[in-house]
Amino acid sequence: MPATPPSTPFADELREAVAAGFPLAVADLSRLVRIPSVSWDGFDPEQVEASAEAVRALAADTGVFEDIDIVQVPIGEGSKLGLPAIIATRAARNGRPTILLYAHHDVQPPGEDEHWDSVPFEPTLRGDRLYGRGAADDKAGVMTHIAAIRSLVAVAGDDLDVGLVLFIEGEEEFGSRSLPEILRRYRDRIASDVIVVADSGNWDLDTPALTIALRGAVAFNLRITTLAHASHSGMMGGAVPDAPMAAIELLATLWKKDGSVAVEGLTSHDEETPKYGETKLREESGLLDAVSPIGKGAILSRLWYQPSITVTGMDIPNIRNASNTLVPSVRVRISARVAPGQTAQEAFDAIEAHLMGHVPFGAEISIEDLDMGNPFLVDSSGWAAADALETMGEAWDTEGVEIGAGGSIPFIADLVDMFPEAQILITGVEDPDSRAHSPNESLHLPTLRRAILSEALLLSRLNARSGE
Template sequence: MTSVPDSEFSRFAQDSASSVDNRFEVTLSSLIELSKVPGIAWEAFDSSNLDTSAQMVADLFRNLNIFDFVEVRRSAVDGKPGAPAVIARRAAKNGKPQVLLYAHHDVQPPGNIDDWKTKPFEPVRTEDRIFGRGVADDKAGIVAHLAALQALVDSKGKDFDLGISLFIEGEEEAGSPTFRNFLEENQADLAADVIIVADSGNWTTEIPALTTTLRGLVSVVVQVKTLDHAVHSGMYGGAVPDAMLATIKLLASLHDDQGEVAVAGLKSAQTDELAYSENSLRQDSGLLPNTQTIGSGGILQRIWGKPAITVIGIDGQPVALSSNTLLPSVRAKISMRIAPGQDPAEALNLLKAHLLGHTPFGAELSFGEVELGKPFDMDDSGWAAQLVKKSLAHGWSAAPVNIGIGGSIPFIADLTEVFPSAQILVTGVEDPDSRAHSPNESVHIESLRKAMVSEAIFLLAGNELQL
């Protein structure tokens, strides 16, 4: 394939910045309007908001007048329809690459409204940030794609040769239940040489990043049972173990005294060494002054390259309804992050084996709902990764770094399986203080602008390539 001379990138950067800056206020207004819609793909919320959100997104990209079609489509699993997604395509011409741009328009629930300093679905702009649910995760990704495409049009006109496909999902925050079916049903329209997943973040507000590793996810519901019915704790306590006691001891066995995961056989992966202090961890996470960190090794190694286990839910007896009773059974949901290179099914078996081997008092143990998500480990030697790094360097005026993410994006495994020849680039606009999924979510305005410029540079450079 042909390459793009380094001397061209300065021109691409200038053209991209000019286009983004000329329309920046309009683009931010679009982000704010999108973020007013509480499109939440969980069953407890009004699904009509997802329809509204999808139509707004479709209109934004339809107004570019560059696609052969822009449509709202759905898939289904077991006859149950999924959330609306926006899909668009224009085919590459004259041997140019086909690029698929991914983001999602659904958002997390707001959580406890009292924890917000502003109303979650009434975005507020300050001097350097916009606050509101979804402004960073991931409606910023949507407008970053929009601005980059507009810059491509401004520079090359509407008859450019680069192929563009678009997929704005509507159920990512709900686990993407119909994602695999949607890919397979729309495979011809989504097929691409490069997939840009704009759903991650940057190292800081000054240093851009390409996400090259993601931990995978294994979760399982466990039920612990010691009695066939509840009994009086005064009459039988001290001789009869209740399910809560057994559950507490069982869950405590998952970590050693230093908080290191104690499940035997789990893998670790080596991560890139970047400067990140314990003080930075405390500031970013909100760790209380007297609370110690857990685990061993470098901090980034712990949160990017080693397994982690969290008990994210326990079904026992609420304090408000508590009585002097020995509980017969308790359920807990265990969420385990696994290192790049770890097979989720193997990790699940190791977790189950540990639980069965550490069940106290001869309690009965049974397993319920399971969720598996594969980790991601990108080879950054491909032409697309090298091109995006140059684009980020020019868009941010700073050298990019490779980062890992302790969280998971399980659908990336589906992308790699359905499109095995595509190079996947995980980018984004978030920064350490964006607080995605948390109260007071925000996007850093200048970081968003730089992300737009960088993606525009990539598209302009891609339009010059010959595969």
């Protein structure tokens, strides 16, 4: 096992380098945010390609990588290509370890402009927060890696011996569908001793965190059909069930009266959680004063270690186009989170069985566009996690903590399967008010600066490591 350096080399010099390079990092981040790199079907894939090219140029400008490629591979066994990822590599020297730095340059759809206080893809500074889709999730992760490398290069110069792999994915927000094939094809190039996934968050604005638990994800479209064609709601209503009625009846069976899931076969994970009260939940979620929280047990257990089911979209005539009509078919998007300890396939099987067993009125239902990702518990007992927590403490002047996350990063299980000896570190620049995936997504710029410094300090430690 690599020997632990007595302290972080060049700590003071790195602080100065990060501070000097921070304005450029924010400017580069703003340029990335202006590219609407939505990876979902129905959006322009050329924008994701433009984003990939911009990231490739940033990697090239660091001057440290020996090889930089934009890669696209087929999704599964089909011929359709996934969206472009960037792989940049530099071989380790003099017995130093290799570290893989992961982030993703694709983003979620912005939603409706009227729900934003500024234009989604025009980075807007208000106070110490930068607003824009992707500003936090996860183009800030991209810039954390780029800026940390720049700072280390400025300080270490010719003494840069740590191996570097920069892996920036282009379809994380759309299920990482081609990622397993990327890992298979480029395994030798991206094999590393330490993997840093900069796609999570921190406890709060003042407290850095390593994420050690992630829920898995199951998402699919559910179609409910009751009629062969639309009919006049006045003439047939009251005798003929329409699809919205059947959908409401069916969806309501997914939850108990307290809001916890009612699907037999979904399991929870038993783990202690830090103190986190209802007041903080309301502050961070925007829960209205008159609305009660749902679920049972400790709040963080509900968020980190219990399953949840959410309806995230519905295809149904909007009010402007509503007519006095019985709607024959509707489609809903269901997003479920899977507790650690259960596979996504097991969770999907339980949800599917529940839906099939609770169909009202004899309606027809079908499931389409299934995406799954397994939950994960991180082994944080290795030297890399200890180094990461220590460098977080140096950068924040506050001890780092270990947290769980209700969100999912499904590909981490793929990384562990492919590189079982690698130590996984899940970091990030988000905070409870970043509102990732939501309107008015934003990044707290002082947090970005600390995240860059923390990673630069970690890279410096690895650059000083050698075999015992």
